[in-house]
Amino acid sequence: MEDSVKIALPESEIPRAWYNVAADLPEPLPPVLHPGTGQPIGPQDLAPLFPMALIAQEVSTERDVEIPDEVRDIYRQWRPTPLYRARRLEQALDTPARIYYKYEGLSPAGSHKPNTAVAQAWYNKQEGVSRITTETGAGQWGSALSMAGAFLGIEIEVFMVRVSFDQKPYRRAMMEGFGARCVASPSSETNAGRAILAEHPDSTGSLGIAISEAVERAAGRDDTKYALGSVLNHVLLHQTVAGLEAKTQLEIAGDYPDVIVGCTGGGSNFAGIAFPFLGEKLRDGRNLRCVAVEPAACPTLTRGKYAYDFGDTSHLTPLVKMHTLGSTFVPPGFHAGGLRYHGMAPLISHLAQLDLLEARNYQQLECFAAGLQFARCEGIVPAPEANHAVKGAIDEALRCKEEGTSQTILFNLCGHGHFDMQAYIDYLGGKLVDQEYDESELAMALSGLPSVAAG
Amino acid sequence: MEDSVKIALPESEIPRAWYNVAADLPEPLPPVLHPGTGQPIGPQDLAPLFPMALIAQEVSTERDVEIPDEVRDIYRQWRPTPLYRARRLEQALDTPARIYYKYEGLSPAGSHKPNTAVAQAWYNKQEGVSRITTETGAGQWGSALSMAGAFLGIEIEVFMVRVSFDQKPYRRAMMEGFGARCVASPSSETNAGRAILAEHPDSTGSLGIAISEAVERAAGRDDTKYALGSVLNHVLLHQTVAGLEAKTQLEIAGDYPDVIVGCTGGGSNFAGIAFPFLGEKLRDGRNLRCVAVEPAACPTLTRGKYAYDFGDTSHLTPLVKMHTLGSTFVPPGFHAGGLRYHGMAPLISHLAQLDLLEARNYQQLECFAAGLQFARCEGIVPAPEANHAVKGAIDEALRCKEEGTSQTILFNLCGHGHFDMQAYIDYLGGKLVDQEYDESELAMALSGLPSVAAG
Numbered sequence: 001m002e003d004s005v006k007i008a009l010p011e012s013e014i015p016r017a018w019y020n021v022a023a024d025l026p027e028p029l030p031p032v033l034h035p036g037t038g039q040p041i042g043p044q045d046l047a048p049l050f051p052m053a054l055i056a057q058e059v060s061t062e063r064d065v066e067i068p069d070e071v072r073d074i075y076r077q078w079r080p081t082p083l084y085r086a087r088r089l090e091q092a093l094d095t096p097a098r099i100y101y102k103y104e105g106l107s108p109a110g111s112h113k114p115n116t117a118v119a120q121a122w123y124n125k126q127e128g129v130s131r132i133t134t135e136t137g138a139g140q141w142g143s144a145l146s147m148a149g150a151f152l153g154i155e156i157e158v159f160m161v162r163v164s165f166d167q168k169p170y171r172r173a174m175m176e177g178f179g180a181r182c183v184a185s186p187s188s189e190t191n192a193g194r195a196i197l198a199e200h201p202d203s204t205g206s207l208g209i210a211i212s213e214a215v216e217r218a219a220g221r222d223d224t225k226y227a228l229g230s231v232l233n234h235v236l237l238h239q240t241v242a243g244l245e246a247k248t249q250l251e252i253a254g255d256y257p258d259v260i261v262g263c264t265g266g267g268s269n270f271a272g273i274a275f276p277f278l279g280e281k282l283r284d285g286r287n288l289r290c291v292a293v294e295p296a297a298c299p300t301l302t303r304g305k306y307a308y309d310f311g312d313t314s315h316l317t318p319l320v321k322m323h324t325l326g327s328t329f330v331p332p333g334f335h336a337g338g339l340r341y342h343g344m345a346p347l348i349s350h351l352a353q354l355d356l357l358e359a360r361n362y363q364q365l366e367c368f369a370a371g372l373q374f375a376r377c378e379g380i381v382p383a384p385e386a387n388h389a390v391k392g393a394i395d396e397a398l399r400c401k402e403e404g405t406s407q408t409i410l411f412n413l414c415g416h417g418h419f420d421m422q423a424y425i426d427y428l429g430g431k432l433v434d435q436e437y438d439e440s441e442l443a444m445a446l447s448g449l450p451s452v453a454a455g
Numbered sequence: 456m457e458d459s460v461k462i463a464l465p466e467s468e469i470p471r472a473w474y475n476v477a478a479d480l481p482e483p484l485p486p487v488l489h490p491g492t493g494q495p496i497g498p499q500d501l502a503p504l505f506p507m508a509l510i511a512q513e514v515s516t517e518r519d520v521e522i523p524d525e526v527r528d529i530y531r532q533w534r535p536t537p538l539y540r541a542r543r544l545e546q547a548l549d550t551p552a553r554i555y556y557k558y559e560g561l562s563p564a565g566s567h568k569p570n571t572a573v574a575q576a577w578y579n580k581q582e583g584v585s586r587i588t589t590e591t592g593a594g595q596w597g598s599a600l601s602m603a604g605a606f607l608g609i610e611i612e613v614f615m616v617r618v619s620f621d622q623k624p625y626r627r628a629m630m631e632g633f634g635a636r637c638v639a640s641p642s643s644e645t646n647a648g649r650a651i652l653a654e655h656p657d658s659t660g661s662l663g664i665a666i667s668e669a670v671e672r673a674a675g676r677d678d679t680k681y682a683l684g685s686v687l688n689h690v691l692l693h694q695t696v697a698g699l700e701a702k703t704q705l706e707i708a709g710d711y712p713d714v715i716v717g718c719t720g721g722g723s724n725f726a727g728i729a730f731p732f733l734g735e736k737l738r739d740g741r742n743l744r745c746v747a748v749e750p751a752a753c754p755t756l757t758r759g760k761y762a763y764d765f766g767d768t769s770h771l772t773p774l775v776k777m778h779t780l781g782s783t784f785v786p787p788g789f790h791a792g793g794l795r796y797h798g799m800a801p802l803i804s805h806l807a808q809l810d811l812l813e814a815r816n817y818q819q820l821e822c823f824a825a826g827l828q829f830a831r832c833e834g835i836v837p838a839p840e841a842n843h844a845v846k847g848a849i850d851e852a853l854r855c856k857e858e859g860t861s862q863t864i865l866f867n868l869c870g871h872g873h874f875d876m877q878a879y880i881d882y883l884g885g886k887l888v889d890q891e892y893d894e895s896e897l898a899m900a901l902s903g904l905p906s907v908a909a910g
Contacts, residue, residue: 004531006466006533008465008466010463011459011461011463073460076460077461077539078834108835110873114834150830150834151834169876169877170876170880173877173880174876177827177830177883179831375605376634377605377606378532378563379532379533379562379563379564379569379602379606381629381632416873418625418871418873419873421628421629421874422625424628428628428631
């Protein structure tokens, strides 16, 4: 039998602490600002939205943040996830590169999202919160939080972008199956939603709008908090379980990555796989490239501005410094719904600014082609979001082939595509086209960025 | 941290041999008969359809059948699968029982089917077969074989029951994504299909018809063989990897099942989990109950006749002695498409006849209710087929509660429900009803059983 294709770990190897890259940054993150005063916000400003433990994690610079036993207990349902060596893909590409992928699609909700959903729900539970509101695009995050709510006995209310609510009923069914309440956004249940509907009765919604609705609901009720599935520091922190496990698994394989690839929407799955390795680079000067892959139709890192901006459309959130296309930018309706966000995690943005990671973008057709090549070799049909990482990894492997270098490539296969098969039907039927954003709309969105004193 | 919830095994623990229950049967299986002569068939009669290695397995009485290294290599993509202790479900049921489930839905195709698909494709490959035809209902089997074909470079042609072809495009997309050709059955590509269409132009098809089409195609071409996803001895054999792993995993947990539960359509997932334990019962007289759960609307074991019958509608197959509702019986269109077959595996039927297993049936509404209770506890949304096993296991756990006995229950969670969310939508929306078969149709189908000399 040939060498291992799957490096499994026992439950005892689930990390006991998340890795906080803030501990190793050469320069600290710019502060989060209050939109009214332009001054850095304090914990009390966030208290209506988040439990104090998560607010503390948001600003922590402690390197290792202990994972509560009860959270690890729930992690054991699907963690450690396997690290795969993509041997059949390597053969198909005829590359000297070694390609590894961490497969987060084996979680019950089908993506990396439960890593933070369970943690967030648990901290909320500890502080007596009985209801959590959130937004979801395609539904990966919403279903993960709904599952966490079912496990922990917390009511979950999900504002789901209307276009997905209507077109992707299956993720909604999963959320409702877990007992969550799922509302099409914009809705008539919030001021933010009603304002949008008054102006655009046929609005198909956006993540920015859904965030506004969820935030408004949480802010207005004492027993209710809000949860975000990406972007924030504590969310990225929770995702580092993936990279920490991968590090142990690569040690077992006697390997270490030369290149790490991940797709980026809000930035959390990329952070999860890359930060634990990036931390070693920051501390020990390891030679390592980190490649963030985003859709060409929503090119936050590659075309956005690094500036203070709102996280939502109705400007209810604080201002964070990040790569942004402008909070009013609405990307075209390509299939990787999880990557259709105008902003990027401040930590990822900061690291990009410091030249600690590279960004590139791809069109969706080339990503679906890569995803199917991967599926035929590895059996797993990736989510459209994950196809961006697959494409990035394949391109790195082909570069190695051209250069004749035997590098180690690690990527995060953040989810399966079982709820996205219509996209594959469209692709196989030749009905899928590449999407272009409108340059003048982007220019307008960028020109509308709030003016604040730089942090 | 509490005791383990997931018992994982390293790759080295993938079994090296399948377990063949034929070695331990108190009475041998009745022979397979030629429909023309009524005489037992020989290997040459099956040679147009199957490679010789699989024909040999079909009649083997060797206890341990070695798994080829190359098949184990591919198994490593998803095997060993975890054995879970359903602690949250136990708590929710407040039962003293210990509930374990073997989760086969983690395979790339989402069910136990790849266990045999990969093996069958590999043996075909060894004998120079370049194309395999098959049938599929809801698509679990078709997608598994398509994946195996993609791995091994074999063309796959799937006759998919038309009602599923039209209503369940996502599994079809998965098959096509793997590069397979998927044809709606009945089709105009075969005599069997054309004959049905001539009589019923709007026929929505059935597994029996699709089998006829696939068999006809394979019989007519030298480079082409046929593969079946359940029922046959060699298929059940390949599935025993699940039970063998579960045995090792329960040893690690220091436990042994009092009851094993599985759902039965053709019988292969039930056989896979139960046979390795049943073998110990047969050899050592272990105390063990095996419970086969089937849909009330297709009650093959609980209402069928144990008799010689055809495996397909057009009567192209040999005659096998099995529990059958009659090859012309068309069950109503309930959601567990994988359980809508008129017959039952001869091995399962034989064991039922020998009182070595119990059978019971459930309506679909109670199965969906059980599936959602499971999902909210364990996070996994089961396939409608698997919900039957979940319901059976829950009922056993409730019996233990009533009796105050702390028994060990093991069931096979044979697949996830990601491609069946419409059924959950219908269930949650109150649109799902229990289905009843037509008693007079059943009586007619049973009266049409072929008359042959008993084997």
